[in-house]
Amino acid sequence: MKRYPLPKEYVKELNEHRYVEQATEWTVSFTAEFKQLAYDEYYRGKSMREIFTEAGFDVEKLGEKRIQNFRSHLMEKADDEAGFADKRKEKSIQAPLSTEAQMMKRIRELEHRNAYLEQENDFLKKIQELEKACGGKAGKRK
Numbered sequence: 001m002k003r004y005p006l007p008k009e010y011v012k013e014l015n016e017h018r019y020v021e022q023a024t025e026w027t028v029s030f031t032a033e034f035k036q037l038a039y040d041e042y043y044r045g046k047s048m049r050e051i052f053t054e055a056g057f058d059v060e061k062l063g064e065k066r067i068q069n070f071r072s073h074l075m076e077k078a079d080d081e082a083g084f085a086d087k088r089k090e091k092s093i094q095a096p097l098s099t100e101a102q103m104m105k106r107i108r109e110l111e112h113r114n115a116y117l118e119q120e121n122d123f124l125k126k127i128q129e130l131e132k133a134c135g136g137k138a139g140k141r142k
Contacts, residue, residue: 003065010061019055039074043108045115
């Protein structure tokens with residue numbers, strides 16, 4: 001995916017958004033509050049696209065790549081002792097995760113997987129109900 005600059009009008013709008021610390025044509029820095037909110041909602045089963053939309057962002061203007069990158073960075077920072085604070089100004093060496101932190105990370109991953117599988121199960125049950133209601137012909141092509 002090629003990277004595109006944000007429209008200047010949208011950069012101004014982003015800089016006034018409550019969940020944005022700073023935005024330029026090429027980067028958007030989100031607040032620790034938004035990162036925590038996104039993290040919590042993601043592990044409740046929401047997609048990043050839904051989270052951004054509900055927070056008042058225009059996902060089409062932000063772009064799919066920025067949202068994917070945000071998710072990746074969010075998962076990396078989740079297990080960091082400093083949490084979601086922006087540490088770019090600090091130059092410290094990152095210590096390896098403790099056993100407890102590793103277990104907490106694994107629990108969060110499993111909780112997310114569980115929520116995803118529950119949604120998938122619900123979806124499959126709805127398909128089965130539709131097939132029964134349509135006499136077993138739902139979704140089948142001739």
